[in-house]
Amino acid sequence: TSLRHGCESLVNFELLPKPPESRAPNNPWPLWPRIYRVDYGHAEAAHVQGEDPRVYQIMSKEFVRDEAGNLKGIITVNVDDQLKEIPGTEKTWEADLIFLSMGFLQPEHYINEALGMETDQRGNFVANKQDFRTSVPKVYAAADCRRGQDLVVRAINEGREAAREIDRDLMGETQLP
Template sequence: QSRRMNDLGSCTRWSSSSRLVNSSISPNERLRIVYAMEFLTRNQKALFANPPALLTTEVTPEVGLTSKYGGGFISAKGKHVVVIGGGDTGTDCIGTSLRHGCKSLINFELFPAPPDEQDKRGEASGNPWPLWPRIMRVDYGHEEASHRFGADPRTYSVLSKEFVSDGAGRVRAVKTVQVEVGPDGRFAEVEGSEREHPADLVILAMGFRHPEQEIVRALRLETDQRSNAKASTSDYKTSAPGVFAAGDCRRGQSLVVWAINEGRGVAKSVDAYLGGKGW
């Protein structure tokens, strides 16, 4: 039995039951396939509610959050944890799983491992000095995992292919394959590299490719090459009169500090558009 993933991490196929073929099933705690922010925010709410609750109150199909800070959380204790995706959010999932007391931990990255040093000669890397260096970095979660398990938890050039069921509706493994980037920039699977990794809890920390397109199409907004709403930081105006764009829907997935900065900027532009002084 397996659940097949699409490129957003949603489960789209249940191979042993034709009733669920081609249906979209959101990750949740019943399957033990969860979104990173669901995992992290429930953990934080449990701490806000009552620190000891973190050790005793696990979210199960029968027990959920009882209030805004109800104390329920998704526990990684004693589980084989797979974190799919990296960045700051993936690192926080690694660190939180370690603090829960996970049994094992692995982190899948789709892209190849970055170099240890930046190309200072400006050659084919596309990331010459003085651009921000895209290099291998070790964050707190990676360091802690290395200390506990003896190795960095990150595995690069890995494509997650299937979630494997335990027969009772919960994940027990993730099937993967190694990938290579071809001359055309597309990923190609490496023949014979398939593996199955044990997994009692899968955390999806993959971000997103672009904002949802329904509103973009409805408003007929011009977009950039990555399907983000096209707008300049000078005024945040889109191609549609009276429509402004800021944050992730304009610049793509990024840090919250950029969202705060652009939120302030677009508020100033909207105020000026409505006849104010623009602060």
């Protein structure tokens, strides 16, 4: 999406090591397979830029600003398998814009502890796919907390759909598209 909107270059930092091509012995079925994947965004970026945009085992340390306080870059350091900094690997990357994606495993536990919603095997809230209702009346779930980690465009779309259904539930009808 960023490249389609005119981004000149794109880098995706990943703190963890590159996943293996196939399941590791400590990741048997039926656990979610932690394997190397190339989704359409990575493939598109690799095609446009000539290489995979992901850089593994790298940690963001500090934002760099110009004299006026505007973002102009980020300082990173490489890390080992225990996420310890590797001395001498600091690097400054130029940047006009930085998005932070902190990862997502499942919804916050305290929400479900307070409400008692049904969850799936991965800890996501179970909700009807048509109206986004959960097992708790007047509580809805959409996007990542229902499906698991996904693309932001899907989250936006599902959020709009859920808002429409909530409006219909509260008002008896909806004017939302």
